[in-house]
Amino acid sequence: MTTQIAKTYFSEELLAWYRRGNRDLPWRKNRDPYRIWVSEIMLQQTRVDTVIPYFERFMASFPTVQALAEAPEEEVLKCWEGLGYYSRARNLQAGAKMVMELYNGIIPDNKDAVAGLKGVGPYTAGAIMSIAFNRPEPAVDGNVMRVLSRYFCLEDDIAKPKTRIGIEKLAASLIPEGAAGDFNQALMELGALVCTPKSPSCLPCPVMEHCEARLAGRESELPIKTKAKPPRPEYRLSVIVEGSGEHAGKVLVRRRPDTGLLAQMWELPHMLLEDVKDGWEQAGIPKESGALAESVTRMLEGETGLLVRPTGWFTDADHVFSHIHWYMRVYTADLGEVYTAFQDWSAAAESREQYETAERAEYRWIGREEMDKLPFPNLFIRILREYWRGASHDE
DNA sequence: CAATCGTGGGC
DNA sequence: TGCCCAAGATT
Structure with a gap:
């Protein structure tokens, strides 16, 4: 049974760990919603180290929503060349045009409006709302599903779409008052640096004391995830x-x-x-x-x-x-x-x-x-x- | 729900 | 080498 004590401990320790020190990433320079948006789209299914140079070039070429909205589509694709999943680039530009036409070029501080933008799904909507506007919305990606599956010993298959829904509710209940942005990033930072897919580093983990998978010696067998079909x-x-x-x-x-x-x-x-x-x-x-x-x-x-x-x-x-x-x-x-x-x-x-x-x-x-x-x-x-x-x- | 949609890195 | 993986969205 998930105790309130374990949840409160998790939220407080994880947030404190993140605030004690985190990676100096280009999209963390400020909270410009456009920068957050672009970074979150690029980071979909893509490693941080890969994204960084693309992000810098993209922001130099298209510094504002308006610049992106008005750019030739082929120029946007060229800037995305090599990053993969190219519909992300076309959807991002379509989203920029929506922001120009519907919201006067200002990314709205509104979850439904943000979630309605082309290419913005449940994760990205939560990420933008929490990181750019500090709204208490969950942002559940692969990191978060892995971290929470281990900490709470969840045995649902994280490859199933349905599993994300349940974990979203759990993640929402963990967000500390007034710290949604930092907390959501802390969850992902922990998953990326400590609670890694293979051989997690439990000893330096700030929440290992109450991690159910660790306590059961099952940290290497969680989360459960069915294999993808070979190409x-x-x-x-x-x-x-x-x-x-x-x-x-x-x-x-x-x-x-x-x-x-x-x-x-x-x-x-x-x-x-x-x-x-x-x-x-x-x-x-x-x-x-x-x-x-x-x-x-x-x-x-x-x-x-x-x-x-x-x-x-x-x-x-x-x-x-x-x-x-x-x-x-x-x-x-x-x-x-x-x-x-x-x-x-x-x-x-x-x-x-x-x-x-x-x-x-x-x-x-x-x-x-x-x-x-x-x-x-x-x-x-x-x-x-x-x-x-x-x-x-x-x- | 299951398939579609890229690429590079780590072991 | 081969396989798994990475801050998912769309249909």
């Missing part, structure tokens, strides 16, 4: 098309669709090999043969109307997302003579009677410099860096 493999063919004439020194890239995986990011053209599921060997075709390369150049011809001619294998690269594992085989290619006379894609495509008005991807020729302007997923940054590193040595 499914996808074998893909990609191609670096080398331009000629006015596009000499450039390669062909395209922009991804507005929704879904890596939405609106730029990438090398590629296609899924639907019948390969157990490795490249299963395809039964060596990478040096032209057969695989031709299937991706044919796809590209259909999409662009260009005549694309494979020239060789470039590299194999793989990339793991949360739910998909991409195995990418990358070829090089150049342009045949027939269609290069056309000035634009639609004219070229129309000439082949393949023009469709609906959903044609946007293609563009870019050089090394343009890569620094457009947002690319990590995988293609790696491939293109390698490509241009080699290309610069040739000339």
